[in-house]
Amino acid sequence: xxxxxxxxxxxxxxxxxxxxxxxxxxxxxxxxxxxxxxxxxxxxxxxxxxxxxxxxxxxxxxxxxxxxxxxxxxxxxxxxxxxxxxxxxxxxxxxxxxxxxxxxxxxxxxxxxxxxxxxxxxxxxxxxxxxxxxxxxxxxxxxxxxxxxx
Numbered sequence: 001x002x003x004x005x006x007x008x009x010x011x012x013x014x015x016x017x018x019x020x021x022x023x024x025x026x027x028x029x030x031x032x033x034x035x036x037x038x039x040x041x042x043x044x045x046x047x048x049x050x051x052x053x054x055x056x057x058x059x060x061x062x063x064x065x066x067x068x069x070x071x072x073x074x075x076x077x078x079x080x081x082x083x084x085x086x087x088x089x090x091x092x093x094x095x096x097x098x099x100x101x102x103x104x105x106x107x108x109x110x111x112x113x114x115x116x117x118x119x120x121x122x123x124x125x126x127x128x129x130x131x132x133x134x135x136x137x138x139x140x141x142x143x144x145x146x147x148x149x150x
Contacts, residue, residue: 012125053132060097
């Protein structure tokens with residue numbers, strides 16, 4: 001089966017709540033919000049409260065279909081930066097609008113995670129949550145293009 005014919009079906013495990021719906025917000029670092037899991041999934045969070053940070057994978061359901069076909073853009077829409085391919089950017093305008101964010105875990109209460117720094121608006125479907133593991137998830141020697149170092 002080739003990549004063009006493969007079909008993937010995902011069921012969200014929960015939604016973001018309490019963040020507001022300001023998509024244009026620039027500083028998400030202090031935003032406190034919740035991830036409300038489907039009822040009964042709280043058991044899958046067992047042990048997660050011992051981690052300081054989590055990786056949240058979400059589906060950016062508000063990205064217009066037309067933007068999913070955009071192959072190139074300037075980072076942040078700023079023409080001072082060089083044109084980049086959609087898969088060389090972090091934004092949601094990509095073939096599959098998947099978001100991956102590392103944020104602080106403030107607590108686990110039943111089927112709810114309390115987080116800080118999650119850059120997703122209310123109602124965003126959450127696909128997965130994983131513990132952040134610095135030995136595996138941080139790459140200190142990673143490099144960036146010159147334009148992104150700034």
